[in-house]
Amino acid sequence: MKARxxxxxxxxxxxxxxxxxxxxxxLSMCPAVGISTTVMxxxxxxxxxxxxxxxxxxxxxxxxxYIHPRIRIPTYTLTIATWVTVIDLMLAAYVPEAYKEMGIxxxxxxxxxxxxxxxxxxxxxxxxxxxFWDGIGMGLxxxxxxxxxxxxxxxxxxxxxLGYDVLGFRPLLFFVLPAAGFFCVGLxxxxxxxxxxxxxxxxxx
Amino acid sequence: MKxxxxxxxxxxxxxxxxxxxxGSVFAITDKAKKHNEHVNVQDTMLGLLGFNKxxxxxxDLRFFSIYRYTLDDSGATRLAYMVPVLDxxxxxxxxxxxxxxxEFVERFPLKINPEAANEGHERELALRSVxxxxxxxxxxxxxxxxxxxxxxxxxxxxxxxxxxxTFIKVILALDPMFTVIGLEIMEHExxxxxxxxxxxxxxxxQFRGKSFDRLRELKVIKExxxxxxxxxxxxxxxxxxxxxxxxxxxxxxxxxxEDIYAITGATISSNAVTSGVINAAKKFSYRLKTLEKVIAAxxxxxxx
Numbered sequence: 001m002k003a004r005x006x007x008x009x010x011x012x013x014x015x016x017x018x019x020x021x022x023x024x025x026x027l028s029m030c031p032a033v034g035i036s037t038t039v040m041x042x043x044x045x046x047x048x049x050x051x052x053x054x055x056x057x058x059x060x061x062x063x064x065x066y067i068h069p070r071i072r073i074p075t076y077t078l079t080i081a082t083w084v085t086v087i088d089l090m091l092a093a094y095v096p097e098a099y100k101e102m103g104i105x106x107x108x109x110x111x112x113x114x115x116x117x118x119x120x121x122x123x124x125x126x127x128x129x130x131x132f133w134d135g136i137g138m139g140l141x142x143x144x145x146x147x148x149x150x151x152x153x154x155x156x157x158x159x160x161x162l163g164y165d166v167l168g169f170r171p172l173l174f175f176v177l178p179a180a181g182f183f184c185v186g187l188x189x190x191x192x193x194x195x196x197x198x199x200x201x202x203x204x205x
Numbered sequence: 206m207k208x209x210x211x212x213x214x215x216x217x218x219x220x221x222x223x224x225x226x227x228g229s230v231f232a233i234t235d236k237a238k239k240h241n242e243h244v245n246v247q248d249t250m251l252g253l254l255g256f257n258k259x260x261x262x263x264x265d266l267r268f269f270s271i272y273r274y275t276l277d278d279s280g281a282t283r284l285a286y287m288v289p290v291l292d293x294x295x296x297x298x299x300x301x302x303x304x305x306x307x308e309f310v311e312r313f314p315l316k317i318n319p320e321a322a323n324e325g326h327e328r329e330l331a332l333r334s335v336x337x338x339x340x341x342x343x344x345x346x347x348x349x350x351x352x353x354x355x356x357x358x359x360x361x362x363x364x365x366x367x368x369x370x371t372f373i374k375v376i377l378a379l380d381p382m383f384t385v386i387g388l389e390i391m392e393h394e395x396x397x398x399x400x401x402x403x404x405x406x407x408x409x410x411q412f413r414g415k416s417f418d419r420l421r422e423l424k425v426i427k428e429x430x431x432x433x434x435x436x437x438x439x440x441x442x443x444x445x446x447x448x449x450x451x452x453x454x455x456x457x458x459x460x461x462x463e464d465i466y467a468i469t470g471a472t473i474s475s476n477a478v479t480s481g482v483i484n485a486a487k488k489f490s491y492r493l494k495t496l497e498k499v500i501a502a503x504x505x506x507x508x509x
Contacts, residue, residue: 037396068215070208075219082223086230093234096241104394173469176399 008133015137021114022145022185023192028114032149033181035105039162042150045105046143048087052109053118053142054135055083060123061131067124076119077110084110114142149184243323246376246391250361253378253387254351266358269350269509272328273492276302277341283310285342286496287328289319289508296508298322300335307495309503348489350509357381357509362489366481368393369400369473377482383417383490388482400474408475410438411465412482419462420486425479430466434459 006014019025022032028049035041056079060067067075088106091099109115118138123131154160157175159167174180256262272287283302290299298315317331325344332342349361362377373393378386388409395401402408407430415423437456467475500507 034396037399066215068212071212071216071219074216078219078223082226085227089227089230089234089238093237093241096245099241100245177470178396 006130008130011130011133012137012140015134015139015141016144017141019138020141020145020192021138022142022149023189025114025117026189027117028112028142029185031108031112032146032185034178035108036146036149036153036181036184037157037176038154038160039147039150040101041105042146042148043143044102045108046139046146048102048106049109049112049115049142050136050139051087052080052083052112053115053139054132055087056080056115056119057123057131057135058128059083060119061126061128064124072120072124073116076116079119080112080115081110114138145188148188149181152184152188153180246363249376249389249391250349250351250378253361253376253389254359255386263353265354267352268361269352270322270347271350271496272322272347273345274332275343275345276336278337279339284345285332287315287322287332288496288500288505291506291508298331299505300332301496301499301503301505303495303499307498309499312503312505348493352509359386360489360493362485363391364481364485366477366484368395368403368477369471370394370396373403373474373477373481375478375481375485377412377485379417379486379489383420383486385412385415385420385482385486388412388478390478395471395474399468399471402468402471403474403478406440407435407438408468408478410440411463414457414461417486417490420483423479423483424464425467425472425476426464427467427472429469431460434463434466 015021021027022029031045035045056076059079060076084106088103091102091106118134122134126134151161153175154162155166156172157170157177157180158173159165159170172180175184250268251257251262254262254266256266269289271289274285274287276283276285282305284305286301286303287298288301290297292314296319298317298319300313300315302310302312304310313335315331315335317327321327322331328344329342336342347363349363351358351361359381360379360383362379363374364377365372365374367373371394373395374391376389376391378388380386390404390409393401393403395403412420433456437453437460440453465475465479499505
């Protein structure tokens with residue numbers, strides 16, 4: 001399947017750059033478009049996704065030999081739903097301050113494509129250690145993507161960064177609206193692809 | 206056939222394992238979660254009354270809850286209020302049943318610990334033990350009276366109404382003349398950056414100081430929020446670009462009878478909150494008056 005095994009650090013950076021969930025894999029577009037209105041939202045949702053991804057990846061990697069191939073998708077969904085519920089309950093009970101902010105995001109994660117997709121393509125074929133690093137990379141990549149989108153949309157839409165007034169006015173309210181999410185994702189993808197082309201050209205020279 | 210059997214068993218086992226994990230986590234965390242919610246509600250109520258860490262609540266400040274139920278007594282609709290009463294210096298709950306028009310029907314003393322009355326199922330048990338078994342029973346809402354010594358400070362009304370996406374849960378604080386003291390958004394799932402702005406001081410504090418008569422006529426207007434009003438609502442410290450106390454007072458007076466300025470891009474959420482607040486205040490004032498008439502006629506020794 002693969003020419004050689006990837007090292008842990010390669011797996012880690014793979015999720016952030018080469019296979020960034022939002023800009024390269026174009027997965028989990030719903031939250032990317034819907035919730036990336038502020039930097040803080042990106043950080044919160046990204047952290048929540050990071051935890052769920054790591055826990056789910058490790059669980060599936062650990063029990064992959066016992067899953068009947070016909071029912072692997074229901075098993076993935078069940079695993080993700082269980083972890084989301086556990087994290088949701090734990091946060092509500094022990095970190096109420098964080099839960100106040102993150103509560104509405106955590107429950108959304110059950111339906112995220114990126115998590116199921118990583119379980120299907122990576123965790124069910126790799127050992128626990130590799131899946132752990134892949135999960136961390138993907139989670140951070142997602143956080144990074146959401147933050148980048150949030151930065152652009154918050155700055156242009158509301159003139160603030162992390163809630164602090166930077167511009168003093170609202171340049172384009174349009175950027176806070178869901179439709180602008182598509183524009184931002186598209187533009188960011190273009191930038192990512194352009195950077196890759198430039199990088200490859202330089203390598204050849 | 207054998208394959209199907211294996212798949213079924215596999216799925217059943219996974220579901221059972223997941224259920225056991227979720228169930229046990231729920232059992233472990235439930236108490237802490239409820240406690241947090243309770244503390245959160247308490248803090249919010251104190252905050253609405255103007256008390257915080259720097260200005261702690263006085264010792265003789267007490268909260269009394271009234272719970273309202275609707276009864277279906279073989280086709281006839283009845284309202285049932287669980288009212289806190291003083292019985293020989295001890296606090297108890299009494300159930301007062303009235304018709305929707307406000308006529309007294311019957312009353313029962315309830316065997317329920319005032320502390321346990323917080324829990325919905327505890328209340329239901331106590332109510333079931335006095336009502337006829339065929340009576341239909343459903344919880345409507347509750348209201349909290351803040352009493353300092355003998356003086357009524359405020360009414361705190363937990364309320365719930367549909368927003369743009371799902372329900373918005375709020376606590377509305379009214380003074381004894383039903384003037385709005387404050388509004389706090391407890392739970393909502395509106396869009397971040399748009400409807401979610403209802404939690405911002407510049408929106409929710411617009412309700413402050415609106416008298417009951419003004420509130421009934423309150424509308425939502427789609428005009429930009431004046432800058433000076435926004436600063437006054439956000440109440441920043443003078444050294445952080447805020448206003449001095451005197452300026453704040455004049456601005457508050459200036460805008461006291463103003464309508465509610467809608468949030469840009471979230472007219473529906475703004476409308477929902479405004480009409481929710483108006484409804485909650487209107488209905489509560491009517492119900493309280495009806496209930497107080499009954500209480501006076503029945504010579505109930507209420508604790509508030």
